[in-house]
Amino acid sequence: MTAPGTPQVPAYERLRAEFSAGRVEEVIVGLPDLQGRLQGSRIAVPYFLDEVARQGFGACVYLLAxxxxxxxxxxxxxxxxxxxxxxxxxxxxPATLRLPPWDPGTALVIADAVWPGGEPVEVAPRRVLRARLDGLAERGLVALAGTELEFLVFRGSYRDAWERRYHGLETGTRYNVDYSLQGLSEIEPVARRIRREMVRAGLVMETGRAECHSGQYEIVFRYDEAMTTCDNHVFFKNGAKQIAAQEGVALTFMPKFDGGEGNSCHVHLSLRGTDGAPVFADDAADGGMSDLMRHFVAGQLACLADFALLMAPNVNSYKRLRPGAFAPTGVAWGRDNRTCPIRVVGSGTSLRIEHRVPGGDANPYLAVAAVVAAGLYGIENRLPLPAPHTANALADPRLPRLPSTLGEALRRWERSEIAAKVFGEAVVGHYAHAARVELEAFETAVTDWERVRGFERL
Structure with missing residues (x-):
């Protein structure tokens, strides 16, 4: 029997059945924070179904500040x-409820933050994305997205890495294993477990393969409605770290761990009508791109530098976005050109953009919100699309440049009339302050580089 006031949704009926069968005892309620991490509490299933599912529960406001x-x-x-x-x-x-196999006896559900009166917390990452998706809906459009997260696997536990201050860590492979089907014996056990348990939890996996940096791996899950994809992204990232810890290894999504290849988070995105019809493709148009898609891509170029903060939010983000690092530095778009930040790929119903700026540290809700907002700006202003870049955009000095530091990205974000109009003053100010806090923490830290350079010789 359903408790009075419990929402009548299939997810909660499943939860009740799992509890009755003795398979689930607790519900983890997680709020995506400014960094895209899940913060929250564990709640007994009866209390969740009787109270929390209907009216929510309190958590300190500082989780989003x-x-x-x-x-x-x-x-x-x-x-x-x-x-x-x-x-x-x-x-x-309730649409986000999943049973994580790596945490037996639990269910996990993602929550939105609202004020006691019921008003949404406008600066919450999930709300920032929802507002942009609502803007699409007003035009009869829906965004489909996929994120491609890369990570590095290290031998030894997170505690080992902490105690060594992250020095002298051994990667899970000894050399570049990009696309390799051999040499993966030391990372395949944890990678296999992550793949299998994410599928058991309901994510739809497409591919898994090793990448360029030693110990680097990428798992790609099938695209979905944009909010669902972002929810799956934080679920995956949270779970992958927990599985790694259980396996006695450590993995990191940080954009740039050392001088080698960085960890990216390429975002694939397309639009469809609310009836499911694709709206990017037009076989009769130049290049098969509809006018709407051309305006959408033009909007990416117009907003790329101003919105970089939402895709590259940390000091370390810009260590990846450096010349020669196979990550974008100039503002351009191209057809199947991986040197451009905006790569147009696919054809027909699969025609989409691949946004190559975000790294492994990106908050997916904010990164996808930035892509959607830029595209809407291009559509609303009918921005013309320049010719595609056909050469190496990483080595073309004629192109406008992306911000090369967090400080530069912060200045572009704070001074952007487009950002103020699209996101509102509260969101702009909130995330600008988050960037200032990150910068101040870095600028007051004494690094190993400084000690090596100056301890004896200065």
Whole structure:
């Protein structure tokens, strides 16, 4: 029997059945924070079904106003200190309910943050994306997206890495194994377990393969509606780290661990009508691209530098976006050209863009929101699309440049009239402050590079 007030949704009926059978005891309610991490609590299933599923539960507002170290302070749109570290409400989204095989006896559901009166917390990453998707819906459009996350696998545990201050770590392979089907014996056990358990949890895997950096791997899951893809992204990232820890190894998604190839998070995105009809393709048009797609791609070029902060939010992000690093540095688009930040691929119903700026540290909700917002800007202003770049965009000095540092990206974001109009002052100010906190933390740190360079010789 369903408890009074429990939403009548299939996900919760499944949860009740799993609980009755003794297979699920707790529900993990997770809120995606500014970094795209899941923060939340474990809740007993009866309490979840009787109370939380209907009315949510309280969590401290600083969860959406803190840095990677969970430090908070004035300057965010949410000032936790000024409001006495009060609560907002986490409202679970039943569509996100999954059973993580690596955490037996649990279910996990992603939540939205709302104020006690029911109003959405506008600066929450999931809300930032929802607002952009609502803008598409007003035009009768739906965004489909896929994210391609890369990570590095290291021998030894996270604790080992911490105690060594991340020095002298051994990667899971000894050399470049890009596309290789051999030499993977040391990373395949954890990679196989991640693949299998994500599929068991309901994600639809497409491919898994080794990448360029020693110990590097990529698992690609099938595209879906944009919000679902982002929810799957944070579920995968959270779970992959937990599985690695259980296997006694460590993995990282950071964009640039060392001088080798960085970890990217390429975003594939296309639009369809609410009836499911593709709207990017037009076989009769030049290059098979509809006018709507041409405006959408033109919007990416117009907004790329201004919105870079939402795709590359950390100091380390820009270590990947360097000349010669096989990551984009100039503003251009091209047909099947991996040196361009905007790569147009596919044909017919599969015609889409691949956005190559985001790295493994990108918050997927913000990165996809930036892509959608830029595309809408191009559509609304009917921006013309220049000719595609056919040469190496990484080595072309004539191209406009992407921001090369977090400080430069911050300045472009804060001064952008487009960002202010599209995202609103609260969102612009909130994420600008998050970037300033990151910069201040880096600029006051003394690095190993400085010690090696100056300890004896200066």
């Amino acid at each position: 803190s840095d990677v170290e969970m430090g908070t302070g004035p300057g965010y749109a949410i000032d936790a200190w000024d409001t006495g570290f009060g609560d907002f409400v986490l409202r679970p989204d």
